[in-house]
Amino acid sequence: MCEQCEDRPRYLAEILDRIEEYGWCVQGVLGTGSRPPWAYSVGLTAHGLPELVVTGLPPHPAILLLSALADRSFASGPPHPGELFSLRGLPSVEVVELTSPSTHLSIAVSLYGPDVRALQLVHADEAGLFPWSPSYRDGRGGQPVLGTRADG
Template identity: 45%
Template sequence: MGWRRSRSSEPHADLRLLIERFGWAVEHVRVPRRSTGTPSSYTVGLTAAGHPEIVVLGLPAPVAQDFLNAVAEQVRAGGSYRPGQRTGEFTDEDGPVVFLRVEDTGGLASARDVYGSVEALQLVWPDSTGRLPWQPGYRNAPGVQPLLGQVP
């Protein structure tokens, strides 16, 4: 499923068409190769369904898109996620993902441009051993997946 925004001369028109067609779009924020920043991806469109947008950090765009599309499909089917919620429905590994309330949504520029003020949840993914960034033994470097909210 290709619900990624394409490059066009009218990005918000393109984004709105994807939202109209699928119910959401996925926006990828890439960082330059020599940058120390973290790539991020987020949904745009869940706000219209009365649900916070979903953000994921530190994953390659195709992997992030798969996570975000899976969550958005559940939301559009009537599902809901809340801060502190753990679920294994999006991972094949033993570790669940956890949702955190995003404290500052300033980085969700496209969602804010479309809806004004938005709420968001960060989908925090486990490392290869199923551990989350705040758990002892977490194997990924601290900057791989910065946390945008309070740990449950």
């Protein structure tokens, strides 16, 4: 059993301590079997910003991507659905608004309630293709998109 499941009040207190110290933190969820990993920010809501989510990336690149976009959100506002951008050393990203954040961001919802807003940072594969392309990752998938594209 994971730490957050064993003693949820203590775990939430630790998360709040991290948020107090750093302004926000990352909650990772390990992939199992056919379910890829995902990670999301917790604490941006307290600053009037949407939380950020990334699916299908290993922990280190997920943290780098979330950190870069959280820093950008604090400095110049959050990205907007449909926005495309590239960050040095990270895959290209398109922003998608989550359809149901409360389904995927359990720690953020525990702290801020069911009306948490969130944006997914949908990343391109090595060929520059996004999950809505049939050729994404040579047809192997691996990155669930948790909302609907702004233009599609």
